[in-house]
Structures are given as C-alpha cells and as structure tokens.
Amino acid sequence: MTTSEVQPIAWQDGSVRILDQTQLPSREVYFESADYREVCEAIRQLRLRGAPLIGIAAAYALVLAAAESQPPNAGFMPYLEAAAGDIRATRPTAVNLSWALERLLARARGCTSIREARQGLLEEAQAIHAQDIENNKRIGEYGASLLAEGSTVLTHCNTGSLATGGFGTALGIIRTAWQQGKIKRVFATETRPLLQGARLTAWELNRDGIPVSVVVDGAAGQLLRRGQVDAVVVGADRIAANGDAANKIGTYPLAVLAKENRVPFYVAAPTSTLDLCLATGEEIPIEEREEGEVATIAGLAIVAQGAAIENPAFDVTPNRYIDTIISENGVARRPYEESLGRLEVAIHG
Numbered sequence: 001m002t003t004s005e006v007q008p009i010a011w012q013d014g015s016v017r018i019l020d021q022t023q024l025p026s027r028e029v030y031f032e033s034a035d036y037r038e039v040c041e042a043i044r045q046l047r048l049r050g051a052p053l054i055g056i057a058a059a060y061a062l063v064l065a066a067a068e069s070q071p072p073n074a075g076f077m078p079y080l081e082a083a084a085g086d087i088r089a090t091r092p093t094a095v096n097l098s099w100a101l102e103r104l105l106a107r108a109r110g111c112t113s114i115r116e117a118r119q120g121l122l123e124e125a126q127a128i129h130a131q132d133i134e135n136n137k138r139i140g141e142y143g144a145s146l147l148a149e150g151s152t153v154l155t156h157c158n159t160g161s162l163a164t165g166g167f168g169t170a171l172g173i174i175r176t177a178w179q180q181g182k183i184k185r186v187f188a189t190e191t192r193p194l195l196q197g198a199r200l201t202a203w204e205l206n207r208d209g210i211p212v213s214v215v216v217d218g219a220a221g222q223l224l225r226r227g228q229v230d231a232v233v234v235g236a237d238r239i240a241a242n243g244d245a246a247n248k249i250g251t252y253p254l255a256v257l258a259k260e261n262r263v264p265f266y267v268a269a270p271t272s273t274l275d276l277c278l279a280t281g282e283e284i285p286i287e288e289r290e291e292g293e294v295a296t297i298a299g300l301a302i303v304a305q306g307a308a309i310e311n312p313a314f315d316v317t318p319n320r321y322i323d324t325i326i327s328e329n330g331v332a333r334r335p336y337e338e339s340l341g342r343l344e345v346a347i348h349g
Contacts, residue, residue, distance in 0.1 A: 006161035006204065008053055009060070011126060014067065016060045020047045021162055025203040036064040036083060043090040046194065050163020051237040051273055052132050055096030058087050059125035062104050066118050076114050080105065092285045093246055093314050094237040095275045100128055132165035135270045135328035136172040143173030143233065143268055143326045147182050151230040154187040154220060157248035158200035159235035159268065169268040170233040171204065173326065178210050186212045187229065189220055191248060193294045193311065217250050224261040232258045236269040236325075243319030243336025244281025245269075249312055255321035267317075268326045274344050281316035289313045 010017045015034040022045065023029040031047075033039055039061040042048055048057050065083035066076075084101045091097055107124045111117035147153070153174055157163075160171035168175065177183045186205055191197035198214045205212040215223065223229050232254055236245040245251075245267050258265040278284060291309040295301060303309065325332040325340065332339035 006207065007166065008048060008162050009056055009129075009165070011060060011063075011122070011129075016057070016064065018042055018048050018057070019162070021049060021200060022047050024162075025199050034064055034067070036061040036068070036087065039064065040087055040090050043087075049196070050158065051094035051096045051235070052136075052164040052169065052270060053162070054091055054094050055100035055272060056125070056129050056132060056165050058090075058097045059100040059104055059128050061087050062101060063118075063121045063125050066108070066114075066121050076117065077108065080108055080117075091287060093287045094273075096237075096270075096272045099272045100125075103128065129165045132270065133167055136164055136167040136169060137176075138328040139169055139268050139270065139326055140167065140172035140176030142328075142331055143170075143266065144177040144180055144182060146264070146266065146324065146326075146331075147173075147177045147231060149182050150184045151177065151182055152185045152187065152228060153177075153183060154189070154223065154229045154232045154254075155201065156189045156197060156232075156234045156251055156254055157191045158196040158204070160201060160204040162200050162204060163235065168204075169235045169270065170266075171201065173233055173266075173268055174205075174210065175208060178208070183210065186210060187220075187223060188212050188214050189217050189250065189254075190214055191250065192217055196248070220254055221257045224257050224263055227261075229258075229263055231264045231266060233266045233268060236267050236273050237314060238278075238284050239267070239269060239274050239325065239340070240278040240281045240284060241276040241337055241340060242280050243322055243325060243332070243334065243340060244284070244316055245319075245322060245325070246281060246284045246286070246314045246316050249315050252315040252317045252321075255317045259321050264323045265321055266324050266326060267322050271327050271329055271344050274327075274340060276340060276344060281318065284314075284316055286316070287313040 008019045020029045107120045108117040160168035188197040188201040238246045289311045295303040329343045
C-alpha cells in the first residue's frame with residue numbers, strides 16, 4: 001500500500017475531512033466539519049497532530065471562518081484576525097500553525113472584496129497543503145542520502161503522513177531510504193504519554209511493509225549502547241536560530257544518549273518550522289497538557305491517587321546534540337546561525 005493512501009486531512013466542498021488519530025490503530029474513523037471552532041477543538045484534542053499537519057489544519061480552519069462570516073467589508077479583516085487568534089491559541093509550541101495563519105492573512109489583506117478574499121484564502125490553504133507533501137518528499141531525498149545501506153534507524157513520536165500533509169518528515173526519510181534499499185529495520189519508541197509511536201508510527205510502517213519494532217521509551221539507551229542503532233531520526237515543532245529544536249517530550253534524552261554512544265542524531269523539518277526570530281530554544285514556549293493524559297490509559301487509572309503530575313508536551317534539544325537538520329532546501333550543520341539562514345524561505349512565500 002502506498003503512502004499517498006493515508007490522507008489525514010482533505011478539503012471537500014466547503015468542509016474539512018479529518019482522520020481521527022485518537023481512534024488509531026483500532027479504528028480508522030473520519031469526521032467532517034464546516035465549523036472552524038470544531039477544527040480548533042480537534043487540534044486541541046490531538047484528533048489531528050504533528051507540526052506540519054497542524055499548520056495545514058489551521059489554514060483550512062481560517063478558510064471555514066471566512067466562509068461563515070457575514071460582516072460588511074470594513075469588518076471582515078477584524079473578524080478574520082479574531083478567528084486567527086482563536087486558532088493560534090490551540091497549540092502554542094508548533095510554529096507552523098502561526099506561519100500558515102500569517103500566510104493566509106497576508107493573502108486576504110491584498111484582496112479588494114470578501115468574495116475575492118474567500119477564494120484567495122482557499123487557494124492559499126490548498127497551496128500550503130500541496131507544498132507540504134512536495135517538501136516532505138524532498139526532505140526524504142536529502143535525509144536518505146545520509147543513511148548507509150543496511151541501516152537500522154530509531155525514531156520517536158510520529159512524523160509520517162499522519163503528522164503532515166502526506167509522506168512525512170523523519171518518517172519520509174525512512175520511507176525514501178526503504179525504497180532505496182537502505183533500511184533494514186526501524187525501532188519506534190512508544191512515546192508516552194499518548195503512545196504516538198506505538199499507535200501511529202507502527203501503524204504507518206506496517207501499512208508500507210517496513211519492518212518495525214516498538215520499544216518502550218526507556219529501552220532506547222540500551223539499544224544505542226549495544227550498537228543496535230545506526231542513526232536516530234526525529235522531527236521538530238520549532239527550531240530556533242541557533243539550531244535548538246523543540247520536539248515531542250523524550251527527544252532530548254534520546255539526543256544525549258545518541259551523542260554518548262556516537263550515533264548520529266538527525267532532525268527533519270520543513271523550513272516553515274524554523275523560527276529564526278528566536279535566538280535560542282530557551283525562548284520556545286512549551287505546551288503543558290492536562291494531567292489525565294499521564295494518569296490514565298484507555299480510561300484506566302495508572303497513577304496513584306493524590307500524586308502530582310507534570311505533563312510538558314515537548315522538550316528542547318540543544319544544538320550541540322544535533323548532527324544535521326534536514327529541510328526541503330537541503331541540510332544544515334553547525335554553526336546553525338549561518339546554515340539555517342541559508343535554508344529559510346520567505347515566511348509568506
């Protein structure tokens with residue numbers, strides 16, 4: 001089965017069709033909505049997730065908001081700006097969300113009528129969606145070129161079709177390398193607390209016939225120490241100007257363990273994930289999520305009653321642990337302050 005058959009989001013005649021990722025892997029359930037508030041809630045609930053996909057969903061949500069508004073011409077942009085604020089507030093760490101919204105708002109500001117703006121917003125959202133798929137394939141080619149034949153790769157969280165417009169970032173590299181005959185095996189960390197690796201990455205790789213073994217998060221160090229991993233490949237939700245990268249919680253210790261065991265650690269992300277306005281990762285906002293995600297699994301309590309819970313959704317990996325950052329425009333290496341600037345494209349272009 002080809003990767004193009006996994007479509008986590010699609011525009012269909014005035015509504016958005018979304019694959020509910022909270023139902024995977026047991027059920028493949030889609031829902032449709034023409035209400036941007038419902039799309040916002042789907043983002044909050046992680047029914048769709050992954051930095052590039054959140055950006056695409058945000059773009060389509062703004063299209064829906066524009067379609068339902070009935071203000072006079074003078075009130076259209078203030079309404080659209082307010083809706084964008086609602087959408088932006090859903091997930092604070094992934095910069096792709098704000099990037100997509102700003103790109104659509106810029107398009108709307110250049111229009112002379114509401115009708116023109118509505119059409120322009122849809123065209124821009126669909127362009128972002130299509131460009132993301134193409135960018136992922138280019139990331140896959142650049143990243144696969146770094147892997148040797150017969151590689152065993154470890155990856156964290158989910159960075160495939162389910163996290164993007166299609167194909168994937170880190171998982172796109174694995175897919176491309178598999179097609180080139182370079183991948184022998186993939187280790188997918190389960191990725192607590194919501195098990196995106198066990199539920200989603202394993203599901204995608206199984207569909208593609210790529211050998212995958214799920215390991216508990218705490219097993220990664222042992223695999224690296226034993227020499228069972230040739231490379232670690234992960235995604236990112238925001239990358240600062242110095243190359244510090246925010247990604248799913250648990251990424252930072254993987255990077256430290258990889259460096260200790262002399263295993264290359266690669267970060268894959270489109271240039272829309274770059275936030276060169278931030279000097280370092282210390283400035284990246286880290287989303288704190290609700291305690292129930294840690295305290296329960298499938299409704300079953302697994303934490304002793306009365307115990308306090310901390311649930312940061314992301315951590316920041318300092319640039320000294322990252323060997324290469326891979327984008328659709330090529331690869332960047334230290335010093336990242338110079339190399340990332342060469343990769344970045346115009347924020348609205």
